Amino acid sequence: MPLSSAHDTIVVGAGPNGLAAAITLARAGRSVLLLESSPTIGGGARSAELTLPGVVHDVCSAVHPLGVASPFFRDLPLREHGLHWVFSEAEAAHPFDDGPAVILQRSLDATAEGLGPDADAYRRAFGPLVEAADRLLPDLLAPLWPPPRHPLLMARFGWKAMASAHNAAVRLFRGERARGFFAGLAAHAILPLESAFTASFGYVFGLLGHVAGWPVARGGSQAIADALASVLTSLGGEIETGRRVTSLDDLPPARAVLLDLTPRQIVRIAGGRVRARFRRALERYRYGPAAFKLDLALSGPIPWKDPACARAATVHLGGTLEEIAAAEHAPHAGASAERPFVLVAQQSLFDTTRAPAGRHTAWAYCHVPHGSTVDMTGRIEAQIERFAPGFRDLILARHVTTPAAFERYDENYVGGDIAGGSAAFPQLFLRPSRRLVPYTTPDPRLFICSSSTPPGAGVHGMCGYHAARVALATVLR
Numbered sequence: 001m002p003l004s005s006a007h008d009t010i011v012v013g014a015g016p017n018g019l020a021a022a023i024t025l026a027r028a029g030r031s032v033l034l035l036e037s038s039p040t041i042g043g044g045a046r047s048a049e050l051t052l053p054g055v056v057h058d059v060c061s062a063v064h065p066l067g068v069a070s071p072f073f074r075d076l077p078l079r080e081h082g083l084h085w086v087f088s089e090a091e092a093a094h095p096f097d098d099g100p101a102v103i104l105q106r107s108l109d110a111t112a113e114g115l116g117p118d119a120d121a122y123r124r125a126f127g128p129l130v131e132a133a134d135r136l137l138p139d140l141l142a143p144l145w146p147p148p149r150h151p152l153l154m155a156r157f158g159w160k161a162m163a164s165a166h167n168a169a170v171r172l173f174r175g176e177r178a179r180g181f182f183a184g185l186a187a188h189a190i191l192p193l194e195s196a197f198t199a200s201f202g203y204v205f206g207l208l209g210h211v212a213g214w215p216v217a218r219g220g221s222q223a224i225a226d227a228l229a230s231v232l233t234s235l236g237g238e239i240e241t242g243r244r245v246t247s248l249d250d251l252p253p254a255r256a257v258l259l260d261l262t263p264r265q266i267v268r269i270a271g272g273r274v275r276a277r278f279r280r281a282l283e284r285y286r287y288g289p290a291a292f293k294l295d296l297a298l299s300g301p302i303p304w305k306d307p308a309c310a311r312a313a314t315v316h317l318g319g320t321l322e323e324i325a326a327a328e329h330a331p332h333a334g335a336s337a338e339r340p341f342v343l344v345a346q347q348s349l350f351d352t353t354r355a356p357a358g359r360h361t362a363w364a365y366c367h368v369p370h371g372s373t374v375d376m377t378g379r380i381e382a383q384i385e386r387f388a389p390g391f392r393d394l395i396l397a398r399h400v401t402t403p404a405a406f407e408r409y410d411e412n413y414v415g416g417d418i419a420g421g422s423a424a425f426p427q428l429f430l431r432p433s434r435r436l437v438p439y440t441t442p443d444p445r446l447f448i449c450s451s452s453t454p455p456g457a458g459v460h461g462m463c464g465y466h467a468a469r470v471a472l473a474t475v476l477r
């Protein structure tokens with residue numbers, strides 16, 4: 001059924017990028033209608049009582065180094081609109097079977113000291129990045145075109161970052177602990193650690209630990225989406241939930257339409273608005289492995305073998321470089337790792353609004369093959385138990401999200417791929433197609449603004465911001 005509207009612009013999808021695009025358009029004085037298929041806004045930034053009453057879980061994203069560092073978010077009055085970042089005492093912890101965990105801390109020196117013989121190597125690797133962070137981060141969170149504002153700095157970063165995480169870890173560090181720690185940071189790429197440019201993820205996530213922090217949102221990640229929506233409506237933007245767009249032909253006339261969707265959905269709803277050649281390019285777009293996730297209500301904090309792990313909201317479980325590399329390689333070979341690399345968030349230790357007194361939340365997921373139907377519950381719990389004996393005894397209730405359930409929850413998670421498509425080179429930069437300005441399509445009034453565009457996955461809004469700026473500079477000028 002055609003929707004009626006008298007808006008300059010329509011944005012489809014109220015994830016962080018759709019909201020960011022809509023805000024950017026509204027700030028420029030354009031009237032905006034944002035259409036969301038789900039009953040609630042937020043896409044990958046939502047929370048819900050998934051297990052027990054009063055226990056709030058982050059359904060998708062939980063930890064937000066990219067959010068707190070996002071130049072777009074930083075430019076918005078999000079605090080006035082209800083978003084409070086909660087910082088744990090340390091940013092991330094990486095335990096081992098024996099010996100102390102490595103703790104990522106704001107202080108470069110304190111982090112380095114925890115790496116023993118690799119302390120100086122760590123300072124040499126991350127020190128120059130920390131010094132240049134203010135200039136580097138905006139360029140890293142932008143498309144390749146227009147060229148970076150600090151090309152020499154970016155070139156120097158690119159030279160380091162183009163390596164595989166495996167090679168970088170071995171070249172930079174002598175010890176197993178520093179190598180494993182770097183592998184844990186790089187595993188956020190959701191790629192085999194032998195792939196080109198996976199070192200970039202290790203550098204960026206470490207850097208963000210030093211210069212921005214790895215916070216959670218007070219009350220749950222939904223607070224991020226709610227604050228963005230509040231900013232949007234304060235600017236006159238309109239949001240309609242429960243409005244699934246099944247064909248672009250059903251949209252009312254508008255000067256620009258921005259899609260917070262991934263290529264597969266765009267092909268499905270495009271009708272006659274996408275030329276055959278562009279359609280084929282979108283069909284060639286590659287999706288990556290999926291996520292398998294557990295949300296747990298616990299009767300107490302996770303009893304880490306090394307209590308230092310309780311200082312950080314995020315814990316990386318996988319131990320050594322070789323074990324993490326094997327775990328991250330498996331999903332790309334169509335296999336489910338026996339000992340998966342598990343990302344854990346323990347929000348309630350730092351945000352007391354998440355659970356009633358004495359109760360706690362745990363958020364834990366691992367990477368599995370695209371569309372996998374293998375139940376990883378036991379393997380995820382075994383990894384936590386390995387580093388926190390007695391953890392299983394604390395489980396009061398459990399909620400499982402399979403790859404198929406992720407796609408049902410948010411259509412952008414095709415096959416359970418939570419990153420809007422693979423970040424393998426060259427798709428890391430050239431996403432979703434090889435157009436010079438990646439947010440554009442052959443239809444001058446149609447734009448793409450999801451995490452399938454640069455700078456890719458994460459709750460930072462930068463894809464939406466850049467896409468809207470392109471629309472404002474062209475068809476909305």
Ligand SMILES: Cc1cc2nc3c(=O)[nH]c(=O)nc-3n(C[C@H](O)[C@H](O)[C@H](O)COP(=O)(O)OP(=O)(O)OC[C@H]3O[C@@H](n4cnc5c(N)ncnc54)[C@H](O)[C@@H]3O)c2cc1C
Binds near residue numbers: 245
């Ligand atoms: C398990 C998991 C853990 C994650 N952890 C983190 C983390 O800790 N930190 C972090 O920064 N990021 C994390 N992410 C990634 C992050 O959530 C995404 O990268 C981010 O949400 C992408 O934003 P987006 O706006 O591009 O898309 P989405 O957030 O996916 O939003 C797309 C929106 O479009 C809507 N939509 C889809 N089709 C239609 C249609 N036809 N009509 C109307 N509306 C439609 C969807 O319902 C959805 O609301 C995680 C994701 C998952 C799933």
